[in-house]
Amino acid sequence: MLFQAQIVPHAVPFAYDLTILNATAVSGGFSGAAVFKATTSDGRLLAIRRTPKSVALPPQRMKKLHGLLQQMSQSGCQLIPVPLMPARAEAQNHGGKHRSAVPWLQVEGNLWQIEPWMPGSSLDGHQLTGLHLRAALIALNQFHQVATEAIRIVGSNDWFLNATRPSPGVIRRLWIVAELREGLLQELQDRLRVDADERFRYLAARVCQTLTLWLPWLQSELTALAVIPFAVQPVLRDIWRAHVLFKDCEVTGLIDLSATASDHVTIDLARLLRSWFGADISSIRNAIDEYQSRQILSSTERRLLQTLDASTVLLSPVTWLRRRLESGDSETSSGDVIARLTELTDVAETFQPLFAA
Known part of the structure; x- marks a missing residue:
């Protein structure tokens, strides 16, 4: 045994x-x-x-x-x-x-x-076909619709509810941006420029340079959206390519659901599409068009999607930098950490807003 x-x-x-x-x-x-x-x-x-x-x-x-x-x-x-x-x-x-x-x-x-144990396997962006993408967006939309109806049956609580209010994700990310602009970004630059790991040091410098460029714009967008009410409902929040399973061209599982809470559905769309397509804005826009064939987004919701996408791209590397800073780790970073941070840094450096002004 x-x-x-x-x-x-x-x-x-x-x-x-x-x-x-x-x-x-x-x-x-x-x-x-x-x-x-x-x-x-x-x-x-x-x-x-x-x-x-x-x-x-x-x-x-x-x-x-x-x-x-x-x-x-x-x-x-x-x-x-x-x-x-x-x-x-x-x-x-x-x-x-x-x-x-x-x-x-x-x-x-x-x-x-x-x-x-849910059947199937996850796919990277280069493995994804149009049929896979369509199936994934249908599955995501189904989750959202069934979750909304389930709340009507089981009732609302502090974490899972249907309501009209500002996006919790916007408010949370606005707080992170404010923290960065009020001193954390400078601390990350000062402390990580002498990090013992040359590879991590190089990536951290690139991330901080990108944040210096884009944080004023991101803070302005988040501030504007933080006072606008949206339809919030149970969403996955932590959905990315590793959490969507396929067999052939059908979705067989949505896994790792512990981060589920109420927010606007575009928070899932932004995170999932970036995890597949990275800096490929054209493919992301096409995927959004495919999504809107089932779920139309208003102009304000498209602005919310753009801002949630921006904060996903620009703030995701910060998690890794903060973890390194707070741990005080002087050891060489693992290959997996460097690979993931490199991917996030490459996408952040090439960031542009999803939609033209």
Whole structure:
């Protein structure tokens, strides 16, 4: 038997009443989060997710997300993996209070979730055909429509709601831009110009130069949009090329849904298209035209899309620079980090707004 307790603690399959034959790590992050692909004795493929409790979502939000995904699945959206409920989740009493079942198990300092392993593979932009793109945009639109209807059934809460209000993504990014212009950008320049890793140092300098050029314009656009109400609803927020799975030319899965929250649908469109097409503005514009064959965007929504796209391009490299700065790491960066930061930097350097003025 290939399954090892040091990979997934025995308490996890026991709680879910599973016999795991093997479990292989397929992804991991700086936080200690990881995903394992597991095979069970009855032939099922499962995704087992480990998340350190210190970086996990608030428990109430995790429960509400599970309820939303469950309702969406019941309403016919078969592209999303709904976390399983532990089979042996015994009722617990704490101070005489009943604790309801939750779709995760805590083992020491980690939260564990199990969900179906979705079939298919992700595609890079150069592998994407027109048929793939059309299928992806249809799937994205379906997710948005079913999510909106699901909220009408399960009700609204702090994280998942249908409403008319300014885009939370705009407000959040405006705060980041203000922080950069009020001193963080200068700190990044000063500290990272002496970084021990020559490759990281070179990329950081390019990113900071690009930010110096574009931040005034971006701040102006975000400020204008921050007071305009838009239709917000549950969206994926963290959708990018690795999270859309295909088999042949059909979408078979939308995965890694923990970032789901309410915002305008264009936040998903901006992030997904840039992840596929990078600096290829022509292909992005064509994809937006394809999207609008199903979901017309007003002129104000197109401006929102352009600004969310701009902030995606210009601010994404900042995450990597801040992580390096705050960690105080003097070691050589891994090849994966340099490759990802190089891709983001190349796109940021060639940034132009999506639509002509």
